[in-house]
Amino acid sequence: MGAENYLPPWFSVAPMMDWTDNHYRTLAQLISKHAWLYTEMLAAETIVYQKDNLTFSPMSFNSTGTSSAPPLTIARCRDRFLAYSPEQHPIVLQIGGNNLENLAKATELANAYHYDEINFNCGCPSPKVAGHGCFGARLMLDPKFVGEAMSVIAANTDVPVSVKCRIGVDDHDSYNELCKVFKLMATYLS
Template sequence: MMDWTDSHCRVFHRMMSRETLLYTEMVTAPALVRGGVTHLLDFDPSEHPVALQLGGSDPEELAEATRMAVDRGYDEVNLNVGCPSDRVQSGTFGAVLLKDPDLVARCTAAMIRAAGPVEVTVKCRIGVDDQDAEAVLPDFLDRVSDAGVRRFTIHARKAWLQGLSPKENRDIPPLDYPLVHRMKAEWPDLHLSINGGITSLTQAEEHLAAGMDGVMIGRAAYQQPADILLTADSRIFGAADPMRDPGEVALAMIPHIERHLSNGGKLSQVTRHMLGLFAGRPGARHWRRVLSENAHRPDADARLIEDAMAELA
């Protein structure tokens, strides 16, 4: 979800759900520690609960980045051991780390020492390339949980580090949900969430009913946010839903947009995340067109939201 789940996206999603845990884009530890790009840690207080997702493979750098995250007030720090992109592989982090679970254990142990009361978690794949996932994944969970990690999110696909693009890695390797379910049965004391190919709350409920502790939904929550998030609190958490319909959400975003513009920001930096708000509903195409064609204009302001809503009728 790099370049997708920035702070504006998370503020928008939080409007629809108070209970779900939101994740940042993956931020690399070297960028924070050596590059000084600490603005990547910025978030709005309304985003809580929010987790920082880190990439890296140096225990000391990851520990320092974790301390920075804790100082900023993040609710969780997550180590990404699942991203298959070439850019990530060249830095020796992401899914390639599944080949070195002992290094992941050292990294997470250092992060846990630096995190204090803030939980350190891991997101991973079931394996990479020609690895035997039935053997690799249990070994990985064993070694990394021995280092102190109690929560894992498992993308139920392998990552192919050669021959497939990051997009193809989200679709082509077959899903193996039963393997992830078996891991939960074998490690009842670990908190295991499942990820990959889940596009509806109904599917999420099925995985929870099968024993999983949590479900991570990525692109579906971005592309059709109202379908995933508007009733997530009541259906998944047994809590009240904060808003009732997409139109209410659109109007609720106006104060955030106005603050962003007053600070010198651009309207399109916010509205690009809102294009799918009415997905599957009458007028959705007109909503997207108005925002897409006009949000980049120099004089565009929050009134464009109301103009776009007028096209829904």
């Protein structure tokens, strides 16, 4: 199921870490029934290595004062990041990363959640993401890797794949340079 099933008209907001969560997506759907929804950007490693990336652990206590929270399991952690409301369609999972093996594993794990599309992040300018040269906007400077990553993602899913990118990075921001980056990316797609 691709975008053509939902167009026109459509409404979309770029995925943003710590913002485009389940509640935000619900709000977007209230604004427009034609909302094309995105998850917040998830690092492939977050999907693959859940327990190390879990940011909360809901706890409740019974009358004896002992924890009655369910045990922390990989499935429960994965759901924290990948689960969404059944009404939230179309929905796009946005992943980021710089390790082809983890991108492949993350894509495989995400298949069970039936996203409508998978988007690879090459546009996040956040110092937390791009500032360390890890992924996000910095990948615009490595079109070979982006082409390889898109091939790996596409090979591990049956849904459409796309790229979020910037017009340019640092001093590489002319139209000609953008076209050059896209042509190079395409040569590395398998």
